[in-house]
Amino acid sequence: MSDIILELRGLEKSFGKRSVLKGVDLRIAKGETVALLGPSGSGKTTLLRCLNLLEHADGGTLRIESQSLELHRAGKKESLQMCRRTAMVFQHYDLFLNKTVLQNVTEGLVIGRKIPAKEAAQTAMDALEKVGMADRANSRPQQLSGGQQQRVGIARALALNPAVLLLDEPTSSLDPERVQEILDLIAVLAKSGATMLIVTHEMAFAYEASDRVIFMDEGEIVEQGPPREVFGNPQQERTKQFITRFLNNKSPGYFI
C-alpha cells in the first residue's frame, strides 16, 4: 500500500485499572475499506473513539494526512484539528434531536468548519442526495425510521469530507429488513473511493465489501489480511474460533 492516509502506533487505553487497548498499530491507505471484527468488549468502539479523539488515549501516536499527534498529550487546538480529519457514524445514529435533517448535516460544516451557510447547505443537500434522503431535508429525526436516521447519520459524516470515515456497527440497531439497504449504501461509498474503517458483525459484508479485515480480541489486533485469507484460512486459533462461531450462528458456507 503506497498512500498511507492514517497511521497509528502503539495506542494504549485503560479505563481505571482495566487495560482496553494494548498497543494497537494501524495503517490505512487512501481509498481502502477496512472491516474491524471482534467479539463484544474487545475494544473496537474504543479504538474508533480514540481515532476520533472522543476518548483521550493514554499513549500512542496518530498521523492522519499531514498531521501527527502524540495522543496522550494532545492540546485542545490540535485535538480539535485532528478530530476534524475524521467523521463518525454511530450505532445509535445520534442525530441532533433539536435540528432538522438538513441542519444535522450543515451543523458541522457551518459551526465546526466555518463554511458559509449557503455553500454548506449545497454540500449537505448533495450528501443527502447520495444517501437518498434529500426529500426529507426538513424533517425532524423523531419523524424518521431507524434506517432513515442512519442514512442521515451517514450523510452528516460524508458531508464533512473526512480523510477517514469511521463507522461503529452502523447496522446493529436496525430492523433486520433494513440492514441490507444500509450495507448496500456503504458498499457503494466504499466503491466510490471513500476511505473507511468499519466495525461490523456482518461477515458477508466484510467479506465482499472490504479490502482488508482486521480481527481484534482483548484489546489487540490478532490477525489481519484480505478477507479471502482471514475468512478462508485464518492463522490464529482465536480468529478460527470467532469465525466458526459466526458460521454456526449465521448462514454458513456463504463465503467459502
Place this chain on the structure above:
Amino acid sequence: MDLSYLWSALQAGAGKILPTVVLALVPFGIGVLLGLPAALGRYFRVPVLKQTLDVLVSLIKGIPVLLMLMAFYVISSQSFDSVMQSLGLPFSFRGLPKGLIAGAALAVYAAAALSEVFRGALASVPKGQYDAAYACGLSKSQAMRRIILPQVLPVSLPMGCNIMIALIKSAALGSLVSFIDVMNAAVNSMAASYRFLEAYIAAALIYWGICVITEQLFKLLEHHFARRRTA
C-alpha cells in the same frame, strides 16, 4: 360574606398584582442566570465547585424561605448602614426598599431550585448527543450552546413553571419586611372593617388567576418548542 367588601378587597389586592409579579419574576430571572451555571458545574463535576454547590443547594433547600427572609432582614438591618458608610455611599437601611430584601431571599431560593431543575434536564440529554457534536468538529462550548442547551431548556419548562408559581405565592412573605403584595393589600384594606374572610378570598382568587395565566404562558412556550421539534 359580603360581596361589596369582597369587591373592594379584590380591587385593593389587584392594585398590587404588578409588584407581586415583579417580586417573583426578577428572582426567577436571577435564579435562571445563577442556576444554569450552577447546574453545569454540578453535572460536569467541576472539582471543588461541584462539592461547594452541592452543600449550598442542600442547605438552601433545607431552610424555609421565611427563615431565609428574616435572616436577610436581620443581617441587613444590622450591617447595611455601616457597610454603606465605609463605602462612602449615601444609602441607609431606613431608605432601603424592603422588596429588595424579599427579592434577594427569593432569588437565592430560585437559584437553588432551578439548578436542580436544570441538572435533571441535563441528565435527560443522551450522551450520544455530545459524541455526535464533538465528532462533527464542534468545540465543547459550541456543542453546549448549539446542541445541548437547546435540548435542556424545553425539558426544564414544566418544572420551571412550578418554581415560578411557588415564587409568586412566596411573595406574600414579603409582608414580614413590610413589602406590600396582593395578600397584604387585600388584608390591609379590610383592617378597619374586620372583613378578613373577604380579604382572604379576594387574595386567593387573585393568586389563582395569576397562577393560571402563568401556567398558560409556560404551556405556550412548551408548545412552541414542541412544534419546533416535530414540525
